[in-house]
Amino acid sequence: MVSHRTVGRLSLYRRLLNGLAGQGTRNVYSHQLAAMAGATPAQVRRDLMAVGYMGSSTHGYDVSELTKSIGNFLDDQTGQAAALFGIGNLGRAILSYFTGRRPNLSIVAAFDVDENKIGRVIHGCRCYSVEELETVARENDIRLGILAVPAAAAQNVAENMVRAGFRGILNFAPAPLKVPAGVYVEDIDMTMSLEKVAYFARQGARLQAAEIVEQENSRVLETAKGDQQ
Amino acid sequence: MVSHRTVGRLSLYRRLLNGLAGQGTRNVYSHQLAAMAGATPAQVRRDLMAVGYMGSSTHGYDVSELTKSIGNFLDDQTGQAAALFGIGNLGRAILSYFTGRRPNLSIVAAFDVDENKIGRVIHGCRCYSVEELETVARENDIRLGILAVPAAAAQNVAENMVRAGFRGILNFAPAPLKVPAGVYVEDIDMTMSLEKVAYFARQGARLQAAEIVEQENSRVLETAKGDQQ
Missing domain, CATH: 1.20.5 (Single alpha-helices involved in coiled-coils or other helix-helix interfaces)
Structure with missing residues (x-):
């Protein structure tokens, strides 16, 4: 398995490639991509080797082919479902920010403790109570969660996610999470x-x-x- | 000057100390704080030495005193003003998320290119056109910016910020920024x-x-x- 830094850079390269494609650029050299990404050319070549794409030494990488290769590597081709936990200001922002951003990745369920939110559809996403988590996760094959609950509730919700078979957590709660090996956590602490x-x-x-x-x-x-x- | 990792950890310690105070805990040892923060006790002691706080070897650190010391170190005691750039979904979320979260730190102005937003007050914050940046920044002594514009506009807006005397940028735009030495950039790329x-x-x-x-x-x-x- 490749490192989380490589995965991060691949995601960044794709973003930069989309920018280049938008400007009509068709080919890019590893040193150009490296300069834009703040990486070394050798790093770029190593990273792209991981996705199995080889550039030509004369024309560099084909922008559209390389974008496709990175997508094949990073994205679930059949589509991947995510769940959001906590529908406060931040949760709503996350919903509206991510909705439609990645066709292969969608937030299909949201969870909250607030009775007024449960059962409603917010930003196109149905809200459930946490008691329904295991059922909803199983029915929708959800392994990926976005945690936007207050710090004091974060560990408890994370444990519920792990019990429901979650394998990845994007943690916006300002609290370090303890999870078993095999569950990947990425922290985003905006206040910090x-x-x-x-x-x-x-x-x-x-x-x-x-x-x-x-x-x-x-x-x-x-x-x-x-x-x- | 201390490293950005130390500053990040100090911010985290304060968060954890606030949690402890909320539970009625009065004293904490470096090894306890270390375990909660995912750091080593030696690291905690070194970090706290930077803020000039010494614990007692018998009772550890006084939670409320230590919180105050970290605050004296991290916060501007006279209050620090920030500006937001880009009032889309993410920008609005940032406004509502940060408003009132830190008494010494407030978003006092927002900038956008959308004529419909300029001149309005959104989440308690007045919106200006980017042409007004230098004047607004000078009048309000703003050196700190939160960048939430689309990737394609990010570098250009960042350059305007630098020209207006900004010294720190929290960058939510999925684009690496090029800024002169002496300007600190922290990237938050939610999609990545x-x-x-x-x-x-x-x-x-x-x-x-x-x-x-x-x-x-x-x-x-x-x-x-x-x-x-």
Whole structure:
């Protein structure tokens, strides 16, 4: 099995290839794809070897053929079903963001504890109570879950998902999950990311301010020197 | 300056400490915090040294004091302003998700190219045209931006942000950004993350299916052996 970094990069290459196709580009070299993806050409070639696509040394990779190869590798050809857990602001956003984005991947069920949501259809997706999870998962062959519940509920819901046979969890809840081996978890912590950027934006601004002060000081020194001459 | 990994972990510790405080816990040891955060105790102690907080060897860390120390380190004490770029589904979700989440950090302006949104107030946030960026950024001292525009527009908007003095970008656009040194970018690519989880969920399910087949085969073999005896 390939590494999760390779899978991440393949997903990125496909995005970039779609962009190139939109601009009418037909061929791309590994070094061009590498520059766009922030990877090395050798890495690109290794990654694409994993999907079994070989470029020609004279024309590089055929954009449309390569896109197809990556799709064959990454996507479930018969379609893959996902479930969403938690239909708050974030959950609704996730629903409207992902709906129709990948034809082979669709959110077919949503789960919440709120009685007012259960039984309704939100953004085209039916909402169920968590008690119905095992039945709904079995009937729709769902192995993939998107977790958007509050942090305090996340571990419990994740355990329900594992019991229902889930094998992958995209975790938006700001809580580290404990799951058995064989279940893949990918964390997206938006608050943590924002706090990081906020911190470094402030440090950057401080450094900039310090530089300006320094420049002004040296200008003052220069002027003072000039006066002495 | 501390590393971006340390800043990420500090943000996570604070989240965990808030959870502990909610449960009425007053003291926590570095090894407990480490276990919850998926870090080592030595790492926790090093990270907390960066914020200048020392625990007692007998009672560990004081939960409320430590939370305050991390806050002093991570947050701008006078308040930090952020701007959102792109008020589509994702942008609206980001607005409603972050509004009020951090008292010291608020999204004070949103930018879009859509004439119907410009001048309106969405989720409590005024929307401007990108032409107004430099003025709005200066007047509100904004150095921090959240990018939620389509991939094709991302680089261009990022360059406008840099020109307006932005020092940190939280990038939700599925496009790698090129920015000058001194500008910090944190990428959140939700589609890429979902594709990764989907891939590994499928591999996990396949492995499971293969194991079941293997178990059944060995059971058949066992039965066959039993028949021969």
